Amino acid sequence: PENLLLASKLKGAAVKLADFGLAIEVQGDEQAWFGVVLYILLVGYPPFWDEDQHKLYQQIKAGAYDFPSPEWDTVTPEAKNLINQMLTINPAKRITADQALKHPWVCQRSTVASMMHRQETVECLRKFNARRKLKGAILTTMLVTRNFSVGRQHTSPAATTSTAALASE
Numbered sequence: 001p002e003n004l005l006l007a008s009k010l011k012g013a014a015v016k017l018a019d020f021g022l023a024i025e026v027q028g029d030e031q032a033w034f035g036v037v038l039y040i041l042l043v044g045y046p047p048f049w050d051e052d053q054h055k056l057y058q059q060i061k062a063g064a065y066d067f068p069s070p071e072w073d074t075v076t077p078e079a080k081n082l083i084n085q086m087l088t089i090n091p092a093k094r095i096t097a098d099q100a101l102k103h104p105w106v107c108q109r110s111t112v113a114s115m116m117h118r119q120e121t122v123e124c125l126r127k128f129n130a131r132r133k134l135k136g137a138i139l140t141t142m143l144v145t146r147n148f149s150v151g152r153q154h155t156s157p158a159a160t161t162s163t164a165a166l167a168s169e
Helices: 033-045 053-062 075-086 096-102 109-115 119-154 157-168
Strands: 005-006 014-016
Touching: 053 109, 096 109
Parallel strands: none
Antiparallel strands: 005 014
C-alpha cells in the first residue's frame, strides 16, 4: 500500500505503482503480485496472511486464499474471477498483463466502480497497516531491549565503576 500513489489530487486520478528504485523490472510470467495488489485494493488486506512466516510462505506456494464475508459480499464475481486468474500458481496458466487489461471487469470498470462504495475497504486497509506497523514497532523494541540487555551483561563491574568515577569528576 505504501507503493501505491495517486497521479494527482483530483478525483479519479490514476493510481501508480512506485518502487522508489528498489524493485527489479517485472518480466513476463512474474506478474503474480498484481493479483495481490488488486486483492488489497478491493478489500484492504492481503490474500495471504499469517503471523507465522513459514505458514505464510506455505499459503503463498499453495495459492491458499479465499474471499471471506462480509468484505467480499459486495465485490462482483468478475472481480473475483480476475483475481483468481491473476493469482494462479502456474505461470503458464496465469493471466498476462495484456489479458488482464482486456478482462470484462477492467473493461467495465466505470459501471463497476459506480455500483459500490468502498469505505469499508479503506477502513480495513487502515487497520491492516496499523497492525503491521505496530508489529514492526514491537519487534524493534524487543530487538533494542535485547541488545541493551546483552550490552549490559558484557560490561564488567570494573568498567562500570571507572565509568561512574569519571562521570562524577
